[in-house]
Amino acid sequence: MKILRAVLALAGLLLTSFVAMAQPAKPTIVLVHGAFADSSSWYGVIGILEKAGYPVVAVANPLRSVKGDADTVRSLLATIKTPVVLVGHSYGGMVISDAAKDEANVKALVYVAAFAPEAGESAGGLNAKFPGSLIGPDTLEKPVPLAGGGNDLYVQQEKFHDAFAPDLPVAAAKLAAAAQRPVTDTAFGEAAAEPAWKTIPSWFVYGDHDTAIPPKLHAWMADRAHPRETVVVKGASHVVMISHAKAVAKVIEDAANAP
Template sequence: MWPFCGNTRKNPPRLAQPPPTRWTTGPAVDTAPALCLPAALSVAALFATLAPAAAGAEDSDLRGPKPTIVLVHGAFADASSWAEVTQRLQRHGFPVRAVANPLRGLAPDAEAVRQVVDSVSGPVILVGHSYGGALISHAAAGEKDVKALVYIAAFAPAVGESALELSAGGKLGPDTTTTIGNDVYLRPDRFHEVFAADLPRRTTAQLAAAQRPVDAGALSAKATAAAWQQIPSWYLIAKQDNAIPAGSQRAMAARAHSHTTEVNASHAVSLSRPEATYATILNAVRGTR
């Protein structure tokens, strides 16, 4: 049985009292792009049709050699969820690697991310969304070329914590999921509500149909590394997230001393608010140059 089925807590978990945050909290970002997709659009073509924001001139402080941006998606998604963010990064000359997260378990998934990082020559900015945050926290441990961690509505567990604990109080659970074999899916009729409430329902219906399941034990696995203790981090908090409560995100960001920005967005913030996601990554690049 999937471990969420035994979870009856209604409030976000209490984290250890963090020391005073060292970083300045960034401004909230409030302007969301409108999305309108034809009904017959295939899922494969979905992300290519989302209109990008207008490209501005590259800032002078971003010229010259750039770090590789390694993007790690979470559960119920795939690497195409980064398409709009990738387009913006590549437009400004950043090398990008969007990891095909296996979603088979915390240890093997983190190792898959580490192998991608090790294949890159030069500095890396490691970015994780949702469950991908737990993976970058593991994969970056001991990696001297990882210059920053960027959490996008993501889990940043301490050693001994699980994603399951940190999502308490959200809408992930037995009422919104189904298990097939050892794979956990979001129920199609609840996908919009839980994962992407600020996207059109036609869009979320296609995302639900194409979702990639996560292994039933992955979200309950206890973290054995917390690279945010040694590596500077940035955190984009999705204030309307129904999967990881905003309060839990704030507590994790404060504990990690992350540079923090808040945005009006659902859990699918890389899709619904790609410009805010991109801006958070750029802030990490600037902060580590």
């Protein structure tokens, strides 16, 4: 009897191991933050995805130039052995559109309140296409000259809440304003290369109260890209991944689970 129980237990263990081996590994989620932000903007989304069993990496986006920032992300992608869902927020959309080009392990792109440029378009040029953005000369600090040329751009701290994150508590927006990472004017004006969304399936999620990138622009870019899914979060601002982390995580999981 003891021998029979041992044999059954071993068979069960082998069956469990076989099932586990037969199940494909979950794709790695790579998150790319945008301008005037850092990887902490993904904390809420990271917690949800990790709880669901996804490996997650949040890239420290240099915010120096589209090509240079894309090369940084591309170098990371080359080290990941699983399929990848590449996610970009805001200016990060410019970066993932370049970084994923010709990368065989990237199975999906997710644009979170992000720019999805066509070749030759810049973040600054796109953002001026429709009215409604509060990010501009009236809300940016005086440019900070850089030793190697160009300038760093910051959002005025007292205007950060309204221009960038109106659906966050004032105290949270104040902290984010103080900790913001600058982007160069070069990066905002740099023309995009041929974008990866033309060959890789894409998903879009944004808020209908985005005061940094006009919702009309989001809708126009999404329509042009013919995504698998577009989700508009009612009342959400530009930082939809912070204020509505569950909604954003759900879109990322949709992309991860798509055939």
